[in-house]
Every structure is written in structure tokens, then in C-alpha cells.
Amino acid sequence: MSRPRRIPHATVARLPEYLRILVELAHSQHDTVSSGRLADLGGFNAAKVRKDLSYLGSYGTRGVGYDVLGLLDEVREALGLTAARGVVVVGAGNLGRALANYSGFEERGFPVLALVDADVDKVGTRVGQLEVRHADELPALVIELGLRIGVIAVPSATAQDAADRLVSAGLKALLNFAPSHVSAPPKVAMRRVDLARELQVLSFYEHQLGTSAPGEPAR
Amino acid sequence: MSRPRRIPHATVARLPEYLRILVELAHSQHDTVSSGRLADLGGFNAAKVRKDLSYLGSYGTRGVGYDVLGLLDEVREALGLTAARGVVVVGAGNLGRALANYSGFEERGFPVLALVDADVDKVGTRVGQLEVRHADELPALVIELGLRIGVIAVPSATAQDAADRLVSAGLKALLNFAPSHVSAPPKVAMRRVDLARELQVLSFYEHQLGTSAPGEPAR
DNA sequence: GACTGTGAAGTAGTTCACAGCT
DNA sequence: AGCTGTGAACTACTTCACAGTC
Incomplete structure (x- = not known):
């Protein structure tokens, strides 16, 4: 709940994804969202979502979830997207x-x-x-x-x-x-x-048919 | 030197980069290359290069380096690029x-x-x-x-x-x-x-001016 | 002497599991 | 009861450091 300084790179790389999901939720009039729901929508795991958001000094409410608009602002702010670039x-x-x-x-x-x-x-x-x-x-x-x-x-x-x-x-x-x-x-x-x-990375995993490719890059 | 099975994802993600560098080296008539040189050309660290290549069962020669054409084939083979896709x-x-x-x-x-x-x-x-x-x-x-x-x-x-x-x-x-x-x-x-x-990730690092952005994604 | 291959140490990222708030 | 926030355990990745080979 405090606002710790250094956001790990892996988290930074996921912020745009949270942003996208939150924009959609806001459009569809959702006012709160739980870490579990965010995890489903983004293909993550709920604990990761909570840890990520905790780096923003997020304002989740226990028992309820996160305020969509508030969190949207936090993420935009963290990404430095307050003005067009x-x-x-x-x-x-x-x-x-x-x-x-x-x-x-x-x-x-x-x-x-x-x-x-x-x-x-x-x-x-x-x-x-x-x-x-x-x-x-x-x-x-x-x-x-x-x-x-x-x-x-x-x-x-x-x-x-x-x-x-x-x-x-x-x-x-x-x-x-x-x-x-x-x-x-x-x-x-x-x-x-x-x-x-x-495409080359895909080729590797297709080649090794059966080995499923991990989700999405971090770093 | 044996050919261990599972190539870590982070390594797979770098194989295309090795491939690109090796193709260039082959074009410029280099017949061997050291891990240190590969590291310079790709922006990596030499130990990482050696470990990555060791997953392919690479054929480096101690005291000399890697055979460019041989390694090129190994990487192509690992990526499943033997035929056009x-x-x-x-x-x-x-x-x-x-x-x-x-x-x-x-x-x-x-x-x-x-x-x-x-x-x-x-x-x-x-x-x-x-x-x-x-x-x-x-x-x-x-x-x-x-x-x-x-x-x-x-x-x-x-x-x-x-x-x-x-x-x-x-x-x-x-x-x-x-x-x-x-x-x-x-x-x-x-x-x-x-x-x-x-662009959003860049925006983050530009915003936090001074915090240098880490190199390139893995996973 | 130069350079590889790799255990071992170090670092980063993920997931668990649970205390604590509403 | 539901859900967050977070230490602690775990897993993945990186880097060091050095023995081994040419």
C-alpha cells in the first residue's frame, strides 16, 4: 500500500497489458475488478497480478478488489502516459x-x-x-x-x-x-x-511439436 | 559436448540472434569465432553465449573457438529452419x-x-x-x-x-x-x-529518465 | 596462451500460502 | 466470506570462476 520505488522490469513489461484490460473494463462499465479476474483476462496468475499492482502502490480494497478507474490512472501515470508522445x-x-x-x-x-x-x-x-x-x-x-x-x-x-x-x-x-x-x-x-x-522462435516450438511454447515474453 | 535435451526458453529466444550473427560472419569469410566475439556482436556476455551454445551440444574447440559454418547448421537445425516455412x-x-x-x-x-x-x-x-x-x-x-x-x-x-x-x-x-x-x-x-x-514500455523508461532500460526481452 | 564447458554462486521472477482488512 | 498485500519458498536465468583442452 505504500509506494515502493523500483518496479521490476518484468512488471513494467506487463503494465501495458493491464492498461489495455482496464480500458476495456472501464468501457464496459465495470467499476471494480479482482486480481483473479484481471489474471483471467490477461492470461496471468492472480498472485502475480497482485504483486505487480503492489509495486504501483495500488489501491485495492480487501474483500472487494481494485477500483477500475483509479487503477487505470495509476498505470497510466506509472507508464508516463499522461500526455501524448x-x-x-x-x-x-x-x-x-x-x-x-x-x-x-x-x-x-x-x-x-x-x-x-x-x-x-x-x-x-x-x-x-x-x-x-x-x-x-x-x-x-x-x-x-x-x-x-x-x-x-x-x-x-x-x-x-x-x-x-x-x-x-x-x-x-x-x-x-x-x-x-x-x-x-x-x-x-x-x-x-x-x-x-x-517466426524463428515459433518455428522452434512447432518443430519440437508437443513442447508447448511458454506464454509471452517478459523482460 | 553431449546433447542435453531441454533448451531453456531464454536461450531459444536468443538463437535467432546467434543465427543472424553467424550468417554475417559466414558472409565475411570468418571461419571461427570465439564466445567473446559473439558476445560483442550480439550485446551479450561471453559466459552466457557459451552456456547457450552448450545446450545445442555445440562443437566449440578449446583454445580456438567455434566453427562458424558448423555452428550455423546447429542453430538452424535447432530452430527447425532446415526448410522454408x-x-x-x-x-x-x-x-x-x-x-x-x-x-x-x-x-x-x-x-x-x-x-x-x-x-x-x-x-x-x-x-x-x-x-x-x-x-x-x-x-x-x-x-x-x-x-x-x-x-x-x-x-x-x-x-x-x-x-x-x-x-x-x-x-x-x-x-x-x-x-x-x-x-x-x-x-x-x-x-x-x-x-x-x-512504445509504452519505452515511455516508462524515458519517463523515469536515468533508469536505463535493460536490453532485450527473453522468455 | 587462448578459449571452451560447466558446476556453483548470485540474481530476478514467480507462485504459494496466509495474515489482515472490509 | 471475499479478496488484497506480502514474506517465504521455489524456479528460472545469469554470471563467475576455474578446470580442461588445444
């Missing part, structure tokens, strides 16, 4: 254009406000609402549009360069879609999504 | 079309051979090389094209339905891009990628 996509190839168009980002509070590329032939072309800008404009765009998160959607060979540009333009959070390891200063938060990797 | 994408919306077009899948051995949708208005339209087929044709397509993996790219509300269709069409490996929890029989390998979730 503008995203810039670097790389206007296939993947970059798709990401810039993907409505799921805007819906969840991450509007894609800019799309840049280093290739002058691509600069000026339109992708949905956006016009492709030159990568050199990054520092100006970051300031002008208040960008917070950079998405790297360039080929592996230039991913490190894209990351460096984003960091020197002042961004502190990067999501890398290129299938290669990119390094950044320790103050910069960095995650990677490798779509083909997911 | 056909993929079907369910959902021809924004995301589904982008995934069907994404060249990274084919490049890594997962050709997208079919794209289906339940909406008759979308059936017959073209996306890259593919013509959108009706979701009812799934069981036939699975047999005809030898599909192995299903990718779910429909809205949350219909994700469970899409999963059920894929499972009853005989697929044993599903990748879910919808931001909701989907259940499947235990024999079916199932993973989820939630793009907005990654």
Missing part, C-alpha cells in the same frame, strides 16, 4: 511507411508526427498524412514537433547511424526494427522488435 | 498488407504465401504478388501451399476467431499482432507482438 519514424521503405500508417500507434497515445529518410528521392513523397522529410532535419523536427520517441525502420547496415542521429537530435527512447544490435548511451531507453525472430 | 497472414487491413509485403520475412526463410480476409470486398484485391483470398479457404490453402505459420493481423475483437480458424485449419504456430490475449490449445505455439506495447 510524438513519434518519428526513420526510414521510408516498406516497413517505415507501414509503421507511419499504422493506426494502432495513434490510438494508444503515440501519434506518428514525422517520417524521415536519408534518400533525397524519397523526400517530399507522401505517406498517408505525412510528407517524408530529410533525415538532416531531425534536430529541427524534434524541437518543432516535440517528438519523444524514435522508431528505426532502416536496413541493418544503417541502423546504428540512424540511432546515432536520433540520439544527437535529443531523443531518449528508441525502438529498433532492424534485425541488428544497435548501441546507444546508457541514458537512452532502447528496445528492439525483430519480426522474423518471432 | 510458408506463412499465411489473416487480415488484409493496414497492418496485414504491410506484413504481407514485408521482405524481411521471405529473406529469413518465411515466405508469405497467402493473405486472407473475411471481408468479401477485400477478397480479390492485390497486395504485392498476392491476391487476397477469403478466410473460408484457409483449410484448403494450408494443404495446397503447405503453410506452417499463421499471422494474425485483424482487430482485437476478431483475433480469437482468427486464431480458432487457423488452428482448425491445422496450423500449429501462430503469431498474434492484435493487442489482446488470445488462447489456443496447448499443442499450438503462440507468440504475440504488440507494437504499441513496446
Whole structure:
């Protein structure tokens, strides 16, 4: 009930899932929810849910459950989602254009406000609402549009360069879609999504038919 | 050096990364590689690399390192990547079309051979090389094209339905891009990628400026 | 001397089980 | 009675440290 400081990474990785579930519960007019119900909806275990929420200094009520709206605020607050966070996509190839168009980002509070590329032939072309800008404009765009998160959607060979540009333009959070390891200063938060990797992991478990794949990643 | 049975999930999740690095090393004519070098290239620690590879019954040579081509085969074999694995994408919306077009899948051995949708208005339209087929044709397509993996790219509300269709069409490996929890029989390998979730996790670490985000997920 | 393979120690994450509130 | 919050036990993963091989 007090508010302990350090939230373990495994818990942080589940917060977006709690958020999603709580948004749905709020829509369907539920005002309280128990850890058991949250566990069912998210595919977790009830004890884990309670422990996770306890790190937020959650306000559950014994005998009753958690207040949906209150908890929703707590989770949003913990994730730092109190204001929309503008995203810039670097790389206007296939993947970059798709990401810039993907409505799921805007819906969840991450509007894609800019799309840049280093290739002058691509600069000026339109992708949905956006016009492709030159990568050199990054520092100006970051300031002008208040960008917070950079998405790297360039080929592996230039991913490190894209990351460096984003960091020197002042961004502190990067999501890398290129299938290669990119390094950044320790103050910069960095995650990677490798779509083909997911298929390879699936391939492993399908291959080993019978061995069921564990649920979802943590860390 | 013997070949112990159960590969821990955290190790499985890193195998694709080793694979990628080994492919690059092979291209650049390296014939051996040490655990330390692999660790550098992947952003790991050398002891972890050695332990991971030991689960494959790896053939490292003390004093020398690992044979690049031999290890490449071992990893490919462990991942079950000895033959190409056909993929079907369910959902021809924004995301589904982008995934069907994404060249990274084919490049890594997962050709997208079919794209289906339940909406008759979308059936017959073209996306890259593919013509959108009706979701009812799934069981036939699975047999005809030898599909192995299903990718779910429909809205949350219909994700469970899409999963059920894929499972009853005989697929044993599903990748879910919808931001909701989907259940499947235990024999079916199932993973989820939630793009907005990654941004939310980044938001957390950016918010808590100074707390550096740990590297990459395992499990 | 360089580098692997692996027990053992250390750390993180999960689950149990129950005391404590409503 | 129902459900939270949390120490304690357990399980998984990582890292150390060193014996063993080339």
C-alpha cells in the first residue's frame, strides 16, 4: 500500500497489458475488478497480478478488489502516459511507411508526427498524412514537433547511424526494427522488435511439436 | 559436448540472434569465432553465449573457438529452419498488407504465401504478388501451399476467431499482432507482438529518465 | 596462451500460502 | 466470506570462476 520505488522490469513489461484490460473494463462499465479476474483476462496468475499492482502502490480494497478507474490512472501515470508522445519514424521503405500508417500507434497515445529518410528521392513523397522529410532535419523536427520517441525502420547496415542521429537530435527512447544490435548511451531507453525472430522462435516450438511454447515474453 | 535435451526458453529466444550473427560472419569469410566475439556482436556476455551454445551440444574447440559454418547448421537445425516455412497472414487491413509485403520475412526463410480476409470486398484485391483470398479457404490453402505459420493481423475483437480458424485449419504456430490475449490449445505455439506495447514500455523508461532500460526481452 | 564447458554462486521472477482488512 | 498485500519458498536465468583442452 505504500509506494515502493523500483518496479521490476518484468512488471513494467506487463503494465501495458493491464492498461489495455482496464480500458476495456472501464468501457464496459465495470467499476471494480479482482486480481483473479484481471489474471483471467490477461492470461496471468492472480498472485502475480497482485504483486505487480503492489509495486504501483495500488489501491485495492480487501474483500472487494481494485477500483477500475483509479487503477487505470495509476498505470497510466506509472507508464508516463499522461500526455501524448510524438513519434518519428526513420526510414521510408516498406516497413517505415507501414509503421507511419499504422493506426494502432495513434490510438494508444503515440501519434506518428514525422517520417524521415536519408534518400533525397524519397523526400517530399507522401505517406498517408505525412510528407517524408530529410533525415538532416531531425534536430529541427524534434524541437518543432516535440517528438519523444524514435522508431528505426532502416536496413541493418544503417541502423546504428540512424540511432546515432536520433540520439544527437535529443531523443531518449528508441525502438529498433532492424534485425541488428544497435548501441546507444546508457541514458537512452532502447528496445528492439525483430519480426522474423518471432517466426524463428515459433518455428522452434512447432518443430519440437508437443513442447508447448511458454506464454509471452517478459523482460 | 553431449546433447542435453531441454533448451531453456531464454536461450531459444536468443538463437535467432546467434543465427543472424553467424550468417554475417559466414558472409565475411570468418571461419571461427570465439564466445567473446559473439558476445560483442550480439550485446551479450561471453559466459552466457557459451552456456547457450552448450545446450545445442555445440562443437566449440578449446583454445580456438567455434566453427562458424558448423555452428550455423546447429542453430538452424535447432530452430527447425532446415526448410522454408510458408506463412499465411489473416487480415488484409493496414497492418496485414504491410506484413504481407514485408521482405524481411521471405529473406529469413518465411515466405508469405497467402493473405486472407473475411471481408468479401477485400477478397480479390492485390497486395504485392498476392491476391487476397477469403478466410473460408484457409483449410484448403494450408494443404495446397503447405503453410506452417499463421499471422494474425485483424482487430482485437476478431483475433480469437482468427486464431480458432487457423488452428482448425491445422496450423500449429501462430503469431498474434492484435493487442489482446488470445488462447489456443496447448499443442499450438503462440507468440504475440504488440507494437504499441513496446512504445509504452519505452515511455516508462524515458519517463523515469536515468533508469536505463535493460536490453532485450527473453522468455 | 587462448578459449571452451560447466558446476556453483548470485540474481530476478514467480507462485504459494496466509495474515489482515472490509 | 471475499479478496488484497506480502514474506517465504521455489524456479528460472545469469554470471563467475576455474578446470580442461588445444
